[in-house]
Amino acid sequence: MRPYQPHNSETAFFSAMVTIEPIPLLKDNYAYLVFHGKQTLVIDPSEAAGVLRRVEELGLEVAAVLNTHHHWDHVNGNESIAAKFACPVYGPVGDRDRIAGWTNPLEDGQTLTLAGTRLEVLSIPGHTSNHVALYLPDQRAVFTGDTLFLLGCGRLFEGTPEQMFHSLKRLSALPADTRVYCGHEYTLSNGAFAESLGAAPGLLERLKSEKEKRDRGLPTVPGTIQQEIATNPFLRAPDVKSFADLRRAKDIF
Numbered sequence: 001m002r003p004y005q006p007h008n009s010e011t012a013f014f015s016a017m018v019t020i021e022p023i024p025l026l027k028d029n030y031a032y033l034v035f036h037g038k039q040t041l042v043i044d045p046s047e048a049a050g051v052l053r054r055v056e057e058l059g060l061e062v063a064a065v066l067n068t069h070h071h072w073d074h075v076n077g078n079e080s081i082a083a084k085f086a087c088p089v090y091g092p093v094g095d096r097d098r099i100a101g102w103t104n105p106l107e108d109g110q111t112l113t114l115a116g117t118r119l120e121v122l123s124i125p126g127h128t129s130n131h132v133a134l135y136l137p138d139q140r141a142v143f144t145g146d147t148l149f150l151l152g153c154g155r156l157f158e159g160t161p162e163q164m165f166h167s168l169k170r171l172s173a174l175p176a177d178t179r180v181y182c183g184h185e186y187t188l189s190n191g192a193f194a195e196s197l198g199a200a201p202g203l204l205e206r207l208k209s210e211k212e213k214r215d216r217g218l219p220t221v222p223g224t225i226q227q228e229i230a231t232n233p234f235l236r237a238p239d240v241k242s243f244a245d246l247r248r249a250k251d252i253f
């Protein structure tokens, strides 16, 4: 794994000519650029202006917009970005009627190559019923939307604890060095909950390093699947019942 390289106060990662850059938007959302040469993908744009500003600064052309799920703070920028670049908008096929600007389906097991980047679609219901992850096997990166957060997981708005438990298991089965890019900067508040449960091995060291990133104004993303398996209480839950209890406790933490 190569070190993260700061890029204008952002954290960008360079591998095989593909760069992944988080764009902080709204209060705590992340959209992502995944670019190869001058072509970029935009993942989960909560708003268009911040994304378009960065795309312009970098001199990029948007080849496609992709959404992990239908919530407004992941799709609100779709239409403006698609109109400017005449590009498609990919989203979960079951959300076609509730994602503005939707043009192309994302379905479990599908593989697609866009802007020189190969993506695999994994169905991970729980936060919403049609939520997907976008896995980039060649980059060892996964975009988990609001399902897996660093040190946490999303609320169960449309799915059951059982669905979410299995979705998290599916993500945790990805290669251990896969970098995790999630939809929100919730790491420190998730960390406070994790700490309240007692110290998992490595948790305190991790919290220290995540706090240092935030103190320097850097995003905590990406984490890795290996770090999450070791320190994320929701991935450490041994069964559905324990997971459901944990999720309920976090809802009122």
Ligand SMILES: [Zn+2]
Binding pocket: 069, 071, 127, 146
């Ligand atoms: Zn959401």
